[in-house]
Amino acid sequence: MTLPEATAATRPTTEAVRLESVGFVYSDGTRALLDVNLAIAAGERVAIAGENGSGKSTLVRQLNGLLRPTEGRLALFGQDTKRRHVAELARVVGLAFQNPDRQIFAGSVRAEVAFGPRNLGRSGVEVDRLVEEALESVGLAAESWTNPYDLGYSRRKLLALASVVAMDTPVVVVDEPTTGQDAPGIGRIRALIDLLSAKGRTIIAISHDMRFVAENFERVVVMGGGRVLLDATPSEVFAESAWPVLDSTSLTPTYPALVGARLGLGSTPTDASFVEALAARQASS
Amino acid sequence: MAAIAFGVRGWTGPLSMLAVVLAVVLAARLGRSLTPYVLATLPIVISILLVNTFFYPSATDVIVALGPLAATWTGLAQALQATLRVEAFALSVALLGLTTSTDDLLDDLEHRGVGRRAIFVIGSAIRTIPRMAERAGEIVDAQRARGLDTEGSVWRRVRGVVPLAGPLILSALSEVEERTMALEARAFSAPGRRTTLRPLADRRWERVLRWALVVAAVALLSLSVAGRFPLP
């Protein structure tokens, strides 16, 4: 078992997100989602993985109302999203997009991050607090007054992340948070996820970084062709029996999973679980 | 062709040009795509018809009188002639637009010596519009996801202008330097002519036809102006 999986087992449950037979067809006839059933409890850390075109982005856009299911039903904290405006759903689900340059418009990092909470009607004092905390959590506190375009691309991505964190929504969705980040940047993102999780926020992340997924999420939803192919823990998703499914959606297991299987240690999706398994075997032999 | 349609007095000019245009349209099977262009000319056509029919000066052959206004045959005839001119002109321009691919046109212009920078600027401008529209769509999504209200009162929507236009402009500007570098890195500023990828076949009969049209236009126009045009 990985660490996130162990922590999850002891958590009390309220249901945050429920998709029932959700399907989606674009206006030009392309089908992007088919019969998706998913229930995510409050506080869960869920990763969504799959090849390009598997429906991941379409799925997360249903969550805040940018796209509406053409079939099936979507509920957030028990309430159907059907007749609720995007602006209203943005209070419940914060979505950080992949390309930060599609949302940055302010002259300073601070003003940029303040945009979200202001839209949600927070008071001036609250906004300041939320902005400071968000910048702190991504390591940009020292750049409050910097112009966003004076930051490099990877830090602009962190800025976009902070902008969503500042909205303080119960559900936080991020699209490919680690692409373009160096090791310290990825470290910050992990710390941020831990922080949000400690506050009880539900976290959903799209990622093709399998190591990042295995080490930080307790649940992996594997998508392919608009459907959910697998919905299980990293231990189950990276187990040898699941490899053909991963392959069908252009995903490869993590290195420790590959080596662990080769050595007959069972499913070892992370370095830590591999080491434990090997230690256990050597101790017992 | 547009010149002939407008410049030659009487019916023959516009009628014959219209006939040519329609013949080409049928041959190229562009009928349906012509509809928006025809619809676009309707406002002008309707006003021409009304104004000329009712208000043609010094016409006395009345068709019907509606109070102070009188519709005259002379007026109607002039109206129809003018309509034909407008339609022939508009549709021949439309035909040009529908049958010419921008890429082919730009390629050909470059082949004939128009500088690569001018071609680049034009080509880029044409392509920018749909590209910016797509980007704008992504920006709207991203800002709505941050609670920007795009469905509320006018005042609220006005406040959305900066967060919507800002990223579009800023990202376009910040990309300029990188785009320039990328162009230079692919030898854009090399001297001489670029290789033409798609040499457009300029067939003999096309060239002859082009010149014939030009000659005909000049000839017909001068005859018409000199008052010696033989047909009505």
Next chain:
Amino acid sequence: MTGSPQPRKTGDSGGAGVAPASAGPPVALQLRDVRYAYAGSENWALDGVSLELTAGRVLGLVGPNEAGKSTLCLVAAGLAPAAIGGRLEGSVALGGRDTSSALPHELAQRAGLLLQNPVTQLSGTSPTVYEEVAFGPRNLGLPLDEVATRVEDALAALRIEGLGPRDPMHLSGGQAQLVALASVIALRPPVLVLDEPTSQLDPAGTRLVGKALAGLAGATGTAILVVEHKTWLLGDLADEVALMSGGRIIFRGPTAAMLDDERLADLGVEPPPVVRLRRSLVERGLTPEPSLLAGEGQS
């Protein structure tokens, strides 16, 4: 696990048909004590960089973000200062010839440069991928069949022949990145300078690019300088790796030794999965099995 190119070791010039001159294999790229500051900036973005790259060899460049790696790419390809201005001290030579008085289009033929952001790399004026890849060769006024051959070879090297008729503006980030790389390869420069060429690609696409680059270095003697965060890719592709930080090259050496070096992690560079796993085992007091060392890096 799929096959990968042979791990490359030192001492082999690699290029077919590149006969070492009596003075040694040809030096494709050379920087001596280079310092560079962007126009309008007080700081030296590069602060004393010296490096040499011989034909047919691949040098990987790692380091934290904002270490100067991208700047080094611009300077190595000569575009800084030729196209963007700025102050340059020291010397940069491509193929033995100094770049200081060369014009951008001349430099483009001596070093192919691929920058990080695929969107800005594409010209935005080509209706098809095929024409986009032809952009470079066309600019040079090469004969039509030469242009065609180069385009087809470049598309084939990256296995994207199928994208030929597509609109470059409607591609995914990964596809756009492959097209941008193909359009640089189509110029057939003797030196390739690539700034994170796989940033948008998934592991399969990344491996594809690695194979293509290794192929170019081996078959045509192209010298390649590649900036990468994915150290596992460098393990398969690069002969040597250099670590950069604060505008300087901290140290450099053969790939295997470099990726195993502890100093990488100190500077925020993630070692390949093999190395990480081995270290985790060692930390726990377990002996890593020999079979681990033979494994391929996956993410």
